[in-house]
Amino acid sequence: MKQLVNKNLITLKCVLFCFLSGVGCIFPFLPLHMLSVGLDKGEARLISAIAPCIALLGPAVLGPLIDKMSVGRGSTGGGTGPSGSGRLLRVITAACLILSAVFYTLLLSVPYTERHEARRPQVLFMCDEDSAYVMQEVCKEDMRCNRWSGEKSGVLAVTACEYGCADENMTWVRQPFTTTSTTTTLSPMYLNVANATTESPVTEEEEVKHSMPFEVNPPHFCYNGQCLVYMQHQARLRVPLSLIAPELPDDNETESVDSNDWCTYRTAGPSSCQVPPNRLAEVITDDQECRPAVRCQVLDPYDEPDGVLADAECRLVIGDPSYTFWTYLFIRILADIWPTAGLALLGTACVIATRETSLGRGDVGRQLAFGTLGLAIFPPLAGLAAQEMPDNPYLVPFILHAVFMVIGALILLFDSHMPLSTPEWWWHTATGVLAMPMNTVRRYGAETAAVFAVVALLGTLWSGIDAYLPWTVLELNGTITEMGLTLTAGALPAVPALWWAEALVDYIGHSNVFIMAFTIYGVRYTGLAYSADYSWVVVCEVLEVFTLSLVWVTAVLYFRHLVPRKYTATGQALPVIAHFCIGRCIGAIVSGIVSLERPLESARDVYRALGVVALLSAAVYLALYHLLLAPRCGAPAVSPPHHLLQASSIDGQLNAKGMGLPQIRIACL
Structure with a gap:
């Protein structure tokens, strides 16, 4: 039981649960809410593309800021020692959650507009x-x-x-x-x-x-x-x-x-x-x-x-369409910044709190698995509440988002015992002897950029589906509740997968997880292109465990190894920027290129095209990795010190699967 439940990490799990519950209550309904205030689909697509592009400012600014402010304090997060609480990280993360609650709630105040089809008088x-x-x-x-x-x-x-x-x-x-x-x-x-x-x-x-x-x-x-x-x-x-x-x-x-x-x-x-x-x-x-x-x-x-x-x-125009558009765009940009930054900082908290060692696993996936429960439970409940309130359907989802974010922020502010201060050194053996100088890790800048590009491409494919999936569900005669159930379909299988995520990633290998994700994206896009009813959408969403959940935990673990300890927050901001900012922006643009006269048919054409792109990406990645890069990763780039020979058998097994330690060789793409 001690191995399964770490009492020091209970509050962190609760914060992740509240955060993902809040995100789940609002994310699937944002495309529908834009239409409900009177914006047309063209304006909604523009907002969906612009908002994540500017939202990258959150993690891009706060990640390096936390790392810089932590220099000289002895540990990332502003703690005073190995058992410190990381007060700086907790306060800034709580502020992000509160600001997310405030700005998304402000979207409810956007003035309504209505435009009827033009009539041509004599x-x-x-x-x-x-x-x-x-x-x-x-x-x-x-x-x-x-x-x-x-x-x-x-x-x-x-x-x-x-x-x-x-x-x-x-x-x-x-x-x-x-x-x-x-x-x-x-x-x-x-x-x-x-x-x-x-x-x-x-x-x-x-x-x-x-x-x-x-x-x-x-x-x-x-x-x-x-x-x-x-x-x-x-x-x-x-x-x-x-x-x-x-x-x-x-x-x-x-x-x-x-x-x-x-x-x-x-x-x-x-x-x-x-x-x-x-x-x-x-x-x-x-x-x-x-x-x-x-x-x-x-x-x-x-x-x-x-x-x-x-x-x-x-x-016939009710209200001011131009004012509604610009007001919604401005508030939405400010709103998207904070959960994006919060995700990067919570990833940093997971990496710091779990304290992964070279002879053990840090259980990052188990923290995310507990949070994913909220993503599976509350979206359909929020959708049901919206469906039962036709006069103001999105009031309850937005309020639930604010409530969960505020609860998560309060836990961060009042729990001073959360283990968010890193130990003196990250990677160490069972005896606590230093494995390798940190400047060894800095040699992998090219690999970091390559992983960043791969995660951005995966984020593009993810956004190509999820950015406008609510519209597809409604066009297939689905309900708002069923829209929330699509998140449940993807989140429930992710809970056990994330619970054993680090073991799975060790066994499969980082690069093979990415190759598998590209392949599954091809299957998902093909299924959506030929889906005739809501049940096919649910089947395609179940596969999201391979294309989002495992991909995300793999990216967190990969960047944890690639980035030096003093840049932990920056390192965890990189996958967020790649996947949920740049990738989400490009995906919203690509999947938004559909005909307004025949939206469902043209959306299927886009799905077919993106399915081909996903399968081609999987084939190219597979060929490059197994024919070119993998053979070069067989031999260590740096010989390990003599005192690490006792762990060489374990490290060699990890290295063979593309999971080697920084001092031997980080996994090649």
Whole structure:
């Protein structure tokens, strides 16, 4: 029992449990929460890519800062001896947890916005001898006209123009256009044969009758002293003009729109249309007061290149989408920094507290295994609570996150007996004799960079799945509770795997764990690419024990060996930066390249592509390691001192599996 439960590490296990429980309560629901406040998927993808990129500042700054502040104190973490409590490390880690609780809770205060699909109202054009007018149906969504400051220049494509008599209420302009030439009140400028019905065929005599006057007196549209001639054979005339929006009322409460809910935009410059007298006589009756005018149908007002109304569609917008986006992005960036930094510092705490020796294991995996229990228990409970509160579904997950983080911080602040101060020397034999000077470890900078790159690539593949997995679950008709269960599916198998993680890594070898992870990623991506329902997603998530849990503990152990003791916090920040910052950012960008019109199908295409990348990475890594690097690792780079010969058999076994000690040779890639 003494070997299984170390009383000195109970509080550290509790902190890890609270930390991973808090992360599990919020992480699977962040992509859904972004959509719930009104952001579109494009904005959510941008936030998902930017936030982890900037979040690397947390571990990148705090890791070296702790190492630097610990210099001269005799031990990493600010303790006063081998039994010190590491007060500096505890306080800074607690601060990270509290700040994480604060900033993620602030996301609940982001203002809501809502954008409805744009509606394209009808647009008409009218011109008389005094001016020209563009009329647009008022936006029914908010009963307002589109407005802009000053003049707005562009073109308006018109066709099927008619002569007639305008009135003060513009009723004639809004009447239906004629489809034949037989009318007593309206007369077309040219005969639209294509619109003639089969019931009223147009004879050649009628066509000549109505077309001849236009060949003699074609209509002119004049604007700013330049006139365009509308000829019979033209089906589209692009009229350049500048429009002035109607003024907003002084009270800013009621909209000034024309009768029957139309908005009238006047031209900024002088404009006019002259009606030939012979055409005017055809449309004027004896008892009618006539203001001679021309009206036209407008072609593609919102799609015409350089159109003056190109962005004047009706949109129902609640709130300020721009303000919501920037507020969410700013808070999310600040929020992501602190759990990322906290993960690096808790990794440092595990490495320091377990005090691994050359003839024994430090049980880092057992600390992480206990924390992973929280990751398996609470995400589905948070999802269930969210599902039962449709009015404010994400209130409970965010509160649970804050509660767990605060509890973990309080344990760190009040437990002064937590063994977070390192012994004088890291690697030692059973007799306590120094094995090798620390400067020997510094020779492996290239290997450290190579491991960093491998972990970053694995983080990219991890983020390619997890960044937008909640959207995939919902598109497969899953629920929020089932989204939380996906974390449970991956965390439950990880508990026994992490409990015996160091023995597994010793037996398999660091590099073989990474090769296996790349291979399993290929299987996971292939399964997701062809998944038709939620059950397949769960099966793919069970495999995360090989692609995340074992990979993470392997990275922690690997960097523990590669980095000198006085840079412990920096060394544990490196895998966090590689996997959960750089890799997460790249993965969010790559997996976010999907079509908005067919998101599920295009996401499957991305999964197939990333599956191929994973399998190719596994093949290249396998070939490089076993054909090139492994043979060079067979012989020790530095001969061990004479007093270590008694442990040479054990060290040789570790070295053969890529797990050798720093003084003999760190595992090659």
